[in-house]
Amino acid sequence: MLAASWLLSPVSVAPNRIVAGESYGLVAAIGWPGGLLVTLLFLAIGGLAIAPSRTHYYAQLGIVTLALLLMPFGLMVAGHWLIAADLPQARLGIGAAYWTVLFLLMLCLVELRLRLGLSRLWTTLLLGIVVGAWLVCASQWLENLALVQEFQARDQQFYRALVQHIALVSTAVSVSVVAGLILAMLMRRYRRLQKVSFALLNFLQTIPSLALFGLLLAPLAWLAANVPLLAEMGVSGIGTTPALIALIAYSLLPMVRNTYIALEEVSPDTLEAAKAMGMRASQRFWQVRFPLALPILLEGVRITTVQAIGLTAVAALIGAGGLGTFIFQGLGQAAMDMVLLGALPILVLALIVDASLGALADVLRPGGH
Amino acid sequence: MRSSVHRSQQVGVKPQWMRPACWALLLLISVLGMPYLDAIFRWVEPNARQVIYSRAEFYTLLGRHVFVVGVAAIVTISLGVLAGIAVTRQWGRDFLPLVGQVASLGQTFPPVAVLALAVPVLGFGTLPIIVALLLYGLLPIVRNTLAGLKDVDASIKQAALAMGMTPWQVLRRVELPLATPVILAGVRTSVTINIATAALGATVGASNLGDPIIAGIVNGNMAYVLQGALLIALLALAVDSLFDALQQRLDLRLSSS
Incomplete structure (x- = not known):
C-alpha cells in the first residue's frame, strides 16, 4: 500500500505549472483543456499506485509513456498560443516545472521497470520511440523553441x-x-x-x-x-x-x-x-x-x-x-x-x-x- | 593500515591529531603568507606584471570555499543519512531501490552539466554550485549509510529488542553507533571530492579558491593557478587527515568498549 505512494506525492505538486517563456502558468500555456488533461493523467498514475498490482503497473507504464509522448505537444500548443505571429524572433523557453515533470516521469519509468522486472531491451525500445517522437517534433514544428533555434544557428x-x-x-x-x-x-x-x-x-x-x-x-x-x-x-x-x-x-x-x-x-x-x-x-x-x-x-x-x-x-x-x-x-x-x-x-x-x-x-x- | 592502528593504540590518543593539525597549520601559513611569497612565484612567471592573485584576500576565498563545501556537506549528510535510515525501516523498505537509483543517478550527472543547468533556474553565484555539490556528494553517503546499517548483525538488534528497547532506541543506541564508522567513511569520500569540485563554482561567479585558477587560465598566468591549486590541495589534505583521525578514534573506542 505504502509501496508506491511516492508516485503520488511528487506529481500532485508538479502539474500546476508548466512555465513557458516569461513564466506563464500551466493554464496560460496550454489552456484549460490541456491543463485538465495533464492533471487527469497524473491523477491516474497516482490512483493506480494506491492499489499496486501487476496490471496496474502495466497501465501506469502506458500512461507514463503517453505523458512523455505528449510533452512536446504541450510545448507546441504553448508556442502557438503565446507567440504572436508578427513576432518571428520570439522564442519559447522551457521552464523549471517542465524539467521537473520530465525528470519525475523518467523516474517513474525506472521504478516501474524495476517493479515489473522488464528487460533492458523493452525499456530501450520504449525510450527510443519517445525520443524519436521528440526529435521529429523538434525538427518539424518547434522552430520557435529557444533551444531549437540555438541549435539551428550552429x-x-x-x-x-x-x-x-x-x-x-x-x-x-x-x-x-x-x-x-x-x-x-x-x-x-x-x-x-x-x-x-x-x-x-x-x-x-x-x-x-x-x-x-x-x-x-x-x-x-x-x-x-x-x-x-x-x-x-x-x-x-x-x-x-x-x-x-x-x-x-x-x-x-x-x-x-x-x-x-x-x-x-x-x-x-x-x-x-x-x-x-x-x-x-x-x-x-x-x-x-x-x-x-x-x-x-x-x-x-x-x-x-x-x-x-x-x-x-x-x-x-x-x-x-x-x-x-x-x-x-x-x-x-x-x-x-x-x-x-x-x-x-x-x-x-x-x-x-x-x-x-x-x-x-x-x-x-x-x-x- | 593495521600496524598504524596498533601503534597509535600503544602510544595513546594524542599523536593521531598531529597530522590534521600539521596540514591545517600549513594551510593557515600559506593562506596568510601567500602575499609575501612574491619571489618564489616570480620565478614561475618572470614576465607577468603581477604574480600574486590580489582581486580578493586569500582568507576570504578560503572562507567562502569552506562555507560552500560545509553547507553542501551538512545538507547531504542529513539528507543521505535520513534517507538511508528511512529505507532500512520496515515501513520504508519499498523505497530502497528508488533511493539507491536516485543517489547513483546523482553521481552520473557530471557536475559541470548540473552547474550549467542550475544557473538558468537559480541565477549566477553560490547557489548553483551548492546544488551541484549536493547531487554529486549524495551517493557515497547514501551508499555507506545503507551498507553500514545492513551490516549490523540481526541478532544484536533482536537482543536489543528483547531487552525491552523501543525500535527508536535500537536505532539510536545500537544501530547508528555500530554503523558510524562506515557512514563516516562515506562522508569522508563525499567531502574530499567536493572540496576539489567546488572550484568549478568559480566559472559561474561563485567566488572561492577556484577564482585564482580561472583568472590564471584566462590570463595565462601560471602563478595564479598554482596558488589556487596549492590551497585547495592543502585544504583537501587537512580535511582528509582530520577524517582519518576521527575514524581511528572511533575504531579505538569501538574496540576498547
Missing part, C-alpha cells in the same frame, strides 16, 4: 563539438584502460609499487581538475617552444594535449583501483582448480582470472568514462573544444539556451554510457543473463 559547430567530445573521452579512456591494466599487473608483482602508485594517484585526485588543466599549460607550452619535434607532433600549451594528459591522469585512479581489485578478488579455489587441470600460468590468467575479473573491470571503465565525459566539458576552458565550449560561451554571454545546448547532450551522453556499460557488465557476469 548545427555544424554542434556536431563538430560532439564528435570532438566523444573522441577526447574515448582516447583518454582507452589509454587509461591499457595503462591501468599494465599498472595493475605490475602492482600484483611488485608490492612496493602498489603503495607508491596508489598514494600518487590518490594525491592527483585532490588537485581540482580545473587546476590540473591550468598547470599543464605552462610546461607544455615551454616544451613546444623548445623541442621542435614535439611541436610538429601537435603538442602545445593550449588545446588537446594538456586536456588529454589531465583526463588520463584523472582516469587512472578509478581504472587501476578497479582493475587491481577485480584481479585480486578471483577466488583462489578456482585458480587452484585451473592449476590442477594442468593449465599453464598464462592460460590461467587469460582463460580464468581475466574473464572472471571482467565485470568488476568493466565497472571501473564505466565510472572512468562517466567521469571523463564530465571532465572533458571542463577541458573546454583551455581550448580543447568539445561540448563544454557551448557551456562556457553561453555562461559568458548569459545565453542560457546555449548553455543547455552544451549541458543536455553531456548529460544524455553520460546516461547512455552509464546504462550501456552497466548492461554489458550484467551480461558478462558469470551466471548472469
